[in-house]
Amino acid sequence: MNEWIRTFRQGIGIENPLTVLMIGLCATLAVSTQVQNALFMGLAVVFVVTMSNILVSVFRNAIPSEVRIPIFIVVIASFVTIVDLVMKAFVPGIYQVLGIWIPLIVVNCMILGRAEAFAYHNKPLLAIADGLGMGIGFWLVMVVLATIRELFGTGAIVWFETTLVRLPAGYAPPSVLLLFPGAFLVFGFMIAGTRWLGERSAARAEARACRR
Amino acid sequence: MSKSIRLVIAVLVACVSAALGLSLTYAATAPRIAEQNRLAEERSLQAVLPDADDFEIVADAALLEAAAAAAGPTDLKDVYRASEAGAHVGWAIKLASRGYGGPMQLVIGLDTSGSVTGVSILSMNETPGLGTKVLTESWFIEQFVTLPAGFGDADVRALDSISGSTRSANGVRNGVAAAGRVYAAVLAGEEGGAQ
Amino acid sequence: MDDAIEARVVGPAPHIAAPTTCTHIMLWVVAALAPSALWAVVTMGWVAAQLLLICIGVALATEYVWNAIARRPQTLTDGSALVTGLLLAMSLPPRTPWWVAAAAALVAIGLAKQLFGGLGHNLFNPALVGRAFVAVSWAGVFAAAPSRGWFQTLPEVTAEGFDAISGATRLAVAAADRAASGAYGFDLAAQYQPLLLRNLEGSLGEVSAALLIAGGLLLIVRGIIDWRIPAGYIGTMALVSWAFGADALFHILAGGVMLGAFFMATDYVSSPMSKTGRIVYGVGCGLFNAVGRFVGAMPESTTFAILFMNGLAPLIDRMTRPRTFGWVKRDV
């Protein structure tokens, strides 16, 4: 159980796919204009990475390593398509916005990376921990990014037409935050921030690693 | 050789299961997706003509051709005949007009006199924060209902634009003006026939 | 031996240095811009002075505070923040609200310059980043007059019949006319004189092209800037305008081209170093500026053209390294 929790926490913290590993950036930067979008996109990613981790892990002994990549891809692509169809059927409003990014989950570097690096070598239970951890780590960062961009870029956070938070009326939101430059800028500041926070522990870890 | 076959089979198994799973999901969701699409369309039509309870798509090829010609340069998609309890109450015109970031899909509702009952934007690809002001600044859409019956291009041009998103606003305005032209050129003549 | 030699310093050769320092250079730029800025204040009035003060003040303050927080040596005396603030103000329309101007100056110095390490390390022209940032962020505010009270001395409609308030500048009207009918609705040749001497519709730096040209020539003569960049820029601009069937002279005089070509594209830090590179860079600026005008969404594309070429500057530098004496091939 300890190991399960450790694996789970790794994805959120020290091996966070976005702020540390910096993979799976495309969708993150693209859909983080609205908290609402980020939440659904994150959910889709958590689903796909966990499911594909499970499937890969369960069949890890049956999949010949020579063709593992095509097979992983087919597995992932299938889950992505399922998300795609389900969203279309049940949350068409969200689909309108996210639609174009869903297929790109297939090539989200993180998912294939986890299937390979983790699920293919580990038992299903741990693979779930890894998938959930990575997925949630991804999700969290994306939501934070979206919160910053939506709140400061529009002056309010809106959840399905209801305004949750609104900045004072005098605030004139700089819409550049919503445009493509804003995504890069805000994300850059976010990584610097997390790095600044994690600097000390990282320094300690580094010292340990070198001495090992 | 047997190794190769084993590999091929492994991939095949994956492909077959994926295809099976996906086609099953598709089959399961397809009706729902179709339903959703229909609902969405209905809602948008309803929004521009709140009084109507039934919309019938116009299939008359000659009429559509004439309407499309009148709507140029916007891209006319469909024309609906709206009725309430069987009585003809107006028209809904669906068209695509060029905004800033590409085509904007609009629906414009017209009553039997040719004045605007409502405008809604089905989809657009305008810049968040700039072009999307045509939605967020609600006065902009609402001002179209003040257009007089049988309005023309000049009447639309006299309405306010939104500074900072002139091009998106023009997209909407051009769409409404096109609807006015369609009405004047084609639909006005249909009014009698419909009754 | 004398006492005098007690203060002896040992340093590397050469032991003498040219008189021109960084601060001198920056002050020359200020001097070259000063007539234009003063003329803007005279013609546009108090608002222009206010804008200049805000931009320069916030630019200097940002740099000071940054250095204080980051515990770096203070660098205000190098004069570069002053130039940035001044050029930023010159690139903004006089009706810009104070908070937009302040935000632009903050972004210019904070984001575009100090974050990259301060003077010499920034990749993009700070003033232009500041301007682009606010132009994209508050396109509406930027394009329209927020309050007329701010702007009393300016007539609502200038003598030539263009609307000074809503941003319908000559250039915008020309662009709209071209789009509508492929021809100009007014006599372009009659615009040369106002554009050269007294034009109140655009930014502070568009008031008088003649004064800017004079300032630019002064800088060239003093060896502060390289003639290659403005020459490539303005030449290409004229050529492309001509190729598009437009009035070349009108297009190089209107819309901040002179400010951009002489003062902003020539910023040392964000432009290439080699002579060939500077020609390529100037031509690129002119090309994108002109093409942007004719096919773009915004009638005035100087800012983005120069920023785009800033991005290319390191690549240009890499491809146009000078040939080393005694080598046959260039170093790549």
Place this chain on the structure above:
Amino acid sequence: MARQVFRGGVHPPEHKEATSASAIQWAPVPARLVLPMSQHLGAPCVPTVAVGDRVARGQVIGSVDAVVSAPIHSPVAGTVTAISDTLTTGGARVAAVTIEPDAEQDLEGYLKVTADDERGRIRAAGIVGLGGATFPSVVKLTPPKDMHIEVLILNGCECEPFLTCDHRLMVEQPERVVAGARHIGRIVGAKRIVIAVESNKPDAVEALRAEAGDDVEIQVLPTRYPQGAEKQLIYALLGAEVPHGKLPAATGALVHNVATAAAIADALEHGKPLTERIVTVTGEVARPGNYRVVLGTLVSELIEIAGGFSGPVERVIAGGPMTGQALASLDVPVTKGTSGIVALAPGVAAPAIIGDQPCIRCGRCTVGCPMGLEPYAIANYANRRMWDSAAARRPIDCIECGVCSYVCPTRRPLLQLIRLAKAAALAKGVS
């Protein structure tokens, strides 16, 4: 042949007025001479005398059996009082012979050098390049078999600010210079002999023209630093670039300093070894001028001879202010390569900066570099200790003229960084 203008360069204030009209005069022989055993490029000499030995003027006191080296002669009659280490003007610590001169000196007489052939006599006279590099002249007079010297160029440019020693030599003793030119031309078989003088020395041009017959051309070149640098000079006169990594002889040219030529003439005609040289003492000194100084005279003595400092001095330079070395101690001897002693006042000397000056990318260094390098780039990489990247920008081609540091508006010590990059590149075997 059409003259070219070399790329880049600068024209710093010349400051030559103070000494350009002052005739060369003998500096008195001091009470002690310190003669470093390495006054040239190449293998250092080994003392051939012992403490207590009596030496005659012109007697060899140090030599070594190596091709690239030059023997060292006693400039005076006197007694060897010590053999120990000394600091040189260049900052190296080397072995040196200290001689106490006799009270009575006959500076006109000396032990004549003897050798069978002309090259041998030049070698025995210990003649090295007096233009600054102190490269043993005889080596340059013996080009590799596959190279032919077509043109002999005598370098009378003296492009360094402040210095006028070559100028005075050309004005006062043009016959020695021209004679030296003819000797060297004959030895290497040059078809053409050119003496190049910068346009700021019209009197020297006139004096040389009066001596030169049809066989020696006098060419006047624009006044522009570093006109006198070998590669730039060859380019200016012949339009040919010395290829990277090749000797000047690859362009068919041989360059010698005018003073070197005069010394060669003396050696060949009178068997005179190199025991003194002309030194411009200028800047903040009471009696600036050109002094004929016996080698081994301490800089402090020389400054006293010139009347001592006349005002506050920030740096004392051995050589010219562009390429010379700042002295930490004035108790270092004048050697064969010391063309001048310049005392710079605080306002004149480059500001004493230590620290990271930013490059504002003004491009002045790139435009000014006569070698077509990008000094700022090499320096930036060197500053970050990115030696491989620095080496890729060809620091090895730098001639260390100092133009880049001179023009830099933020006063970056570019040349110093480039030297580090050069050393790192050489250590890695880049060529």
Place this chain on the structure above:
Amino acid sequence: MSTISQFALLFIGGALINNILLTRFIGLCPFFGVSGNMETSMGMSLAVVFVMMMASTATWVVWEFVLAPLGVGEFLYIPAFILIIASLVQFVEMYLRKSSPVLYRAMGIFLPLITTNCAVLATATEAAKPGFFKLNIPVGASLSLGQALIYTLGVSIGFGFALITFAALRERLELASVPRAFKGSPIAFITAGLLSLAYVGFSGWFGL
């Protein structure tokens, strides 16, 4: 619209106006991963052009002749396209490694990196069934093979151009004295932000 100007629009639209990296956020992982090194960036750019062209051809053919006629494209295109692209790339990589070591060194080693790259999938999908990614293609609902290829060429060259530009910028960044917390990737993102701010200038060109 004449064919020539249509091709020109497809090309410029793909390369500059709707630059896939800086304005559409597709293919960012290699953009940040690889741009630290100029040589790698060049090899990568070459490989992307090559792979995108192949991938678009393949997906266009498969869509046109297999998926669309059978009516299964709606739900099968994702696995089908990615499978085809991945296999194609792997095949070319093996082929190059064996038959042309020179070409392999120049770009072959970058091929695996692109196998599962967002940009390739998005572009190839867009070429086969335009409109999906809203990449703003100025022609109708489907592209001819020729149009699809010109479009792909534009996108891939735009990718390479932005990547190499960015790599050159990062070379200069290496020498900048950036505050400690921003060293490395944070400042790289901010630089990308400013570069994309410059690309804002293209937005709306030709009404695209």
Place this chain on the structure above:
Amino acid sequence: MDLVLIAKAVGALSLIGLITSAVLSTAAKKFHVEIDPRVGAVVGALPGSNCGACGRPSCFAVAEGIVAGEIPPTACVAGGQSVADAVAEIMGAAACEMASVICARGCGGGDKAVRVYDYAGVPSCAAANRLAGGPLACAWGCIGLGDCERACPFDAISMDARGLPVIDPVKCTGCGICVRECPRGQLTLLELVPEAAPIVMRCNARDKVKVRRANCTACCIACKKCERECPHDAIHVIDMLAVVDYEKCTGCGACVEVCPQKCIDFYGHRSGVDAVAADGVGPDVKTPAKAVEEA
């Protein structure tokens, strides 16, 4: 259920799967290229997603690099620690081997060394060393401009208030880069000593004692007190300079206490001082002997 649709879907995808996998497996045979088996093993351990996050073109390239020893086994960022461990295992213990030497500074001059001029120029020891013999009177001493600090890839060196580099013996891996980069490292200013070295000499000047004393007040004066006091015969004055014999030195600290010039110093890991690893704490720190006494 729409069986036709399902059949079509299965047919289409398996057709594609069949073709691709068949082509690939034949190609794999036909274009097979021999590679180092370890490369294969490392590739197997790497994620294989070729994400490029490590800045290298592909996982395969990384594997080749690791096997060739050009890049560390920790290169894969996406894989994280688990992958690094797996790779290190394949590559054998050599991957992250423990250092057997560390670097020590052999100069205690700093502000006690006499300076002969004010230096102006690049803040670099190598640069200053080239000017007039360096700013110090002592030709052996530390110039103090921190080339070593900047050169150390492991952040093990920091300059202290005296202008002397302090080496963190925990971070130092003994790579020797600082020794090479220090202009006087080739003398003996920086020296690699055994990792367990408990004592270091803080003077390495080989001038005559008289010269040394004129140049610096912290120099070894060759008084031989340390030699006499050392109970283990581990320190000797050779050519007028004390030298520690690490074969014999136990780190008892007798010499440290007795040195009148305080130019012998504790160093590295020391037993008795709470496993504190430090450089240059000087004689005020408890010696093992004192610690035992107090206890």
